[in-house]
Amino acid sequence: MLITGGAQGIGFAAGAAFGKAGATVVLLGQTPASGQRAALLLQNQGIDAVGDGTDVADHRAMDELAARLGALAQPDIVVASAGVMSDRMSKTLRTDPAEWKRVLDINLTGVWNTLRVFGPPMVARRSGRIVTVSACLGRFTGPGTAGGLAPYRVSKAAVNALTRNFAAETGWGERGVLVDAMCPNHCRTNMGGPHAERSAEEGADTIYWLATSDLEQRAEVVGARDFPLTGLLWEDRQIVPF
Numbered sequence: 001m002l003i004t005g006g007a008q009g010i011g012f013a014a015g016a017a018f019g020k021a022g023a024t025v026v027l028l029g030q031t032p033a034s035g036q037r038a039a040l041l042l043q044n045q046g047i048d049a050v051g052d053g054t055d056v057a058d059h060r061a062m063d064e065l066a067a068r069l070g071a072l073a074q075p076d077i078v079v080a081s082a083g084v085m086s087d088r089m090s091k092t093l094r095t096d097p098a099e100w101k102r103v104l105d106i107n108l109t110g111v112w113n114t115l116r117v118f119g120p121p122m123v124a125r126r127s128g129r130i131v132t133v134s135a136c137l138g139r140f141t142g143p144g145t146a147g148g149l150a151p152y153r154v155s156k157a158a159v160n161a162l163t164r165n166f167a168a169e170t171g172w173g174e175r176g177v178l179v180d181a182m183c184p185n186h187c188r189t190n191m192g193g194p195h196a197e198r199s200a201e202e203g204a205d206t207i208y209w210l211a212t213s214d215l216e217q218r219a220e221v222v223g224a225r226d227f228p229l230t231g232l233l234w235e236d237r238q239i240v241p242f
């Protein structure tokens with residue numbers, strides 16, 4: 001399995017969970033060095049981990065990364081966790097063009113690049129799981145669209161749309177590939193800060209569950225069978241409205 005943003009925070013916690021369950025884990029950071037540092041931490045726990053990295057927003061660098069990874073670029077599970085928060089004062093009219101571009105490039109184009117580079121082998125094989133790490137702030141309901149943090153909120157709303165659209169393109173799970181978005185909730189990471197209510201491990205729980213549950217198991221948990229249980233937004237192993 002492979003995780004962007006796997007060098008720290010929620011992505012790293014997810015990688016540790018998969019590794020402890022016996023998976024080979026590819027942790028990607030912004031640079032090869034950050035990915036390798038994180039992989040060493042898992043290797044020291046006896047986990048089969050590989051670290052690498054590049055800027056997810058850089059199309060060519062992502063192609064080069066995939067070429068470098070060889071067979072590891074054909075994982076059965078892909079988690080797109082790499083992301084950045086926008087400036088604290090980034091209301092719509094207070095965001096400068098460079099900040100808008102930075103956040104959209106990493107949070108949205110970075111997820112698309114991840115799908116573009118690592119999705120095709122899954123689609124060809126008709127088997128795989130993709131989990132995009134979104135945020136409550138990107139929802140059109142609940143805590144979403146409450147104003148402020150415009151680049152971040154819009155990037156995550158767009159990640160939700162990208163995820164659902166790709167789920168439709170892959171047949172809503174009928175062709176072996178499940179594609180879902182999830183909200184980890186506020187977690188103690190570099191992004192979430194030290195006072196968040198959840199640990200990174202708690203935030204990663206739904207990632208692990210989505211990547212390891214089949215449609216039947218999902219139906220048991222949410223108690224519904226009459227619609228495709230993929231292409232959705234999840235939080236705490238439950239569906240939340242976009």
Ligand SMILES: NC(=O)c1ccc[n+]([C@@H]2O[C@H](COP(=O)([O-])OP(=O)(O)OC[C@H]3O[C@@H](n4cnc5c(N)ncnc54)[C@H](OP(=O)(O)O)[C@@H]3O)[C@@H](O)[C@H]2O)c1
Nearest residue numbers: 005007009010029030034055056082083186187189191192
């Ligand atoms: N923490 C929260 O409270 C919270 C809440 C809701 C949603 N989320 C979402 O959860 C995801 C993970 O957040 P986190 O809290 O784990 O953040 P984090 O601890 O800051 O980790 C972010 C990860 O993204 C990587 N990254 C950043 N920019 C990148 C780029 N341009 N190219 C490639 N990788 C890049 C970082 O790489 P390096 O390690 O190399 O720097 C790091 O591994 C994000 O998508 C975030 O929006 C977080």
